[in-house]
Amino acid sequence: MQPGVLLLLMSYMGVPLLAHKLNHEKAIVALNSLLLRSTRTFPPNPSVHIALRLSEKHNLHEEQNYLHRLKTDLRRILSRAEQGTRPFTGLVALHLLALRASCQDLQEKRQALLYLKKKLSAERNHTIYHQVPLTNYYQYSLGVLALCVNDIRIDHSVLSGLVPHDHHHHHHHSADTSAMVVLALKCVQESTVPGRDVWMYSTERRLKAQQAVNKLMEKIQRWWKSNGEVGNIYSTPLVLQALLATGDTERWLKGKINLLNKSKQGAFQNPMALSQLLPVLYRKTYLDIGQMDCRSKSDELRWVDLEPQEPETRSQSGFVYISVKGKNLVTTYTTRVPLLNQMSLLDVLQAASRNDTNFTFETEQTLWGPFLTSVNHVPGQDDTNTYWRLISGAHTPLIEGIQDYFPKPGEHILLQLSSF
Numbered sequence: 520m521q522p523g524v525l526l527l528l529m530s531y532m533g534v535p536l537l538a539h540k541l542n543h544e545k546a547i548v549a550l551n552s553l554l555l556r557s558t559r560t561f562p563p564n565p566s567v568h569i570a571l572r573l574s575e576k577h578n579l580h581e582e583q584n585y586l587h588r589l590k591t592d593l594r595r596i597l598s599r600a601e602q603g604t605r606p607f608t609g610l611v612a613l614h615l616l617a618l619r620a621s622c623q624d625l626q627e628k629r630q631a632l633l634y635l636k637k638k639l640s641a642e643r644n645h646t647i648y649h650q651v652p653l654t655n656y657y658q659y660s661l662g663v664l665a666l667c668v669n670d671i672r673i674d675h676s677v678l679s680g681l682v683p684h685d686h687h688h689h690h691h692h693s694a695d696t697s698a699m700v701v702l703a704l705k706c707v708q709e710s711t712v713p714g715r716d717v718w719m720y721s722t723e724r725r726l727k728a729q730q731a732v733n734k735l736m737e738k739i740q741r742w743w744k745s746n747g748e749v750g751n752i753y754s755t756p757l758v759l760q761a762l763l764a765t766g767d768t769e770r771w772l773k774g775k776i777n778l779l780n781k782s783k784q785g786a787f788q789n790p791m792a793l794s795q796l797l798p799v800l801y802r803k804t805y806l807d808i809g810q811m812d813c814r815s816k817s818d819e820l821r822w823v824d825l826e827p828q829e830p831e832t833r834s835q836s837g838f839v840y841i842s843v844k845g846k847n848l849v850t851t852y853t854t855r856v857p858l859l860n861q862m863s864l865l866d867v868l869q870a871a872s873r874n875d876t877n878f879t880f881e882t883e884q885t886l887w888g889p890f891l892t893s894v895n896h897v898p899g900q901d902d903t904n905t906y907w908r909l910i911s912g913a914h915t916p917l918i919e920g921i922q923d924y925f926p927k928p929g930e931h932i933l934l935q936l937s938s939f
């Protein structure tokens with residue numbers, strides 16, 4: 520095409536392009552208000568605070584209140600952690616990122632930093648003896664990222680646990696986890712000693728980090744789908760952070776537009792999912808937290824009242840079929856539940872246990888909502904690497920949890936005890 524023709528074409532397209540851009544901005548601010556609103560109706564979540572702090576529009580009063588609640592929560596978590604129940608590596612890491620994003624430097628922060636350093640050593644030791652961390656690589660890298668963003672120097676041993684150093688060590692990370700490892704190592708690579716103009720880590724360390732980042736990004740590029748997704752729509756926001764952090768703005772933009780469209784279809788109602796999405800819509804990554812100075816910003820974000828949800832008119836009739844399979848793939852239980860309007864999978868399971876006292880299940884509250892921990896008295900267990908996997912039809916794993924997924928009439932849902 521002649522350059523002149525291209526120019527002409529572009530000037531014609533310029534007007535709708537601008538309109539698109541304004542629409543995008545409006546949509547992003549609407550999502551920002553939606554996240555702000557979630558602070559009133561959901562338990563405090565440090566990931567939500569991080570996203571509110573990283574965004575362009577603010578409501579400083581609401582953010583301050585939320586920070587206060589988070590601190591109370593953190594004190595509770597740390598005192599529970601002292602009783603040595605289970606590791607809170609990822610949760611404490613998110614709190615430390617949230618505190619840094621509000622430029623808070625207090626007693627609870629020092630205590631949390633100490634705790635996280637200890638836990639990361641424990642994660643590392645666990646990888647030496649058991650090939651996997653105490654929690655998982657996602658939390659391990661989140662922990663490294665949180666220390667790094669808070670300018671804390673990380674032990675060599677802990678870092679080398681994230682960098683596969685020989686050929687026997689292949690980590691098969693998911694897209695989410697790969698992205699988080701990239702962010703952690705990118706932070707390490709770029710860290711300077713506070714107040715001085717020198718690198719925090721040796722040339723050799725930084726080179727190793729760089730090489731590991733390159734490997735992971737190659738993998739992410741191989742996984743890249745033409746619609747701009749990697750993994751699924753809930754891993755893509757973190758992948759877009761990794762792409763931004765490594766300078767691939769072209770893929771970031773493509774992914775962002777796709778996710779904005781998905782959010783218009785209601786895919787990011789869950790505040791945790793939205794909190795992972797919002798930063799990349801504003802072209803921000805968790806690495807930017809380290810540069811925040813918390814000087815007064817815009818203070819104009821209001822939380823909009825939601826337009827009343829359209830009442831679901833189509834009457835859904837039919838059944839949802841539930842089956843339960845143990846590890847040996849033997850079906851141990853089946854039932855069917857009449858599907859009423861707007862029933863989540865959680866509602867369906869509750870109805871099933873009301874209809875039949877032989878069917879029981881338990882859940883545990885997490886940042887993503889209720890996690891299915893046990894079915895018919897059989898628990899999924901971290902120490903044996905098992906969990907209750909949610910599957911639709913014969914083999915389509917759900918990409919949402921029991922509270923967020925809405926089964927369709929006639930759908931078969933399989934609860935399958937699986938390994939991870």
Ligand code: B12
Pocket residue numbers: 608609610611613654655657658693695696750751752753754755757789792795885886887888889890891892901905906907908909910916917918919920921923939
């Ligand atoms: C590790 C991991 C798991 C591990 C957790 C156990 C372990 N010891 O590692 C296992 C393999 C068990 C798992 C299971 C599932 N997971 Co998962 N998981 C993750 C991952 C990679 C990291 C979570 C984490 O450690 N967070 C750090 C800490 C600080 O946060 P936390 O909330 O306290 O962490 C706990 C919960 O997140 C919980 N958890 C893990 N996954 C899920 C999913 C749901 C829906 C809920 C409610 C809780 C939950 O386990 C964490 C450790 O205790 C995230 C990726 C991400 N982007 O966040 C996906 C992610 C959260 N999981 C996801 C999904 C869909 C599932 C499953 C529903 C898959 C399925 N078809 O069965 C199941 C849960 C089923 C059930 N029983 O309720 C989605 C959620 C998307 C959404 N919109 O809801 C994510 C975002 C991955 C993705 N991109 O698809 N998961």
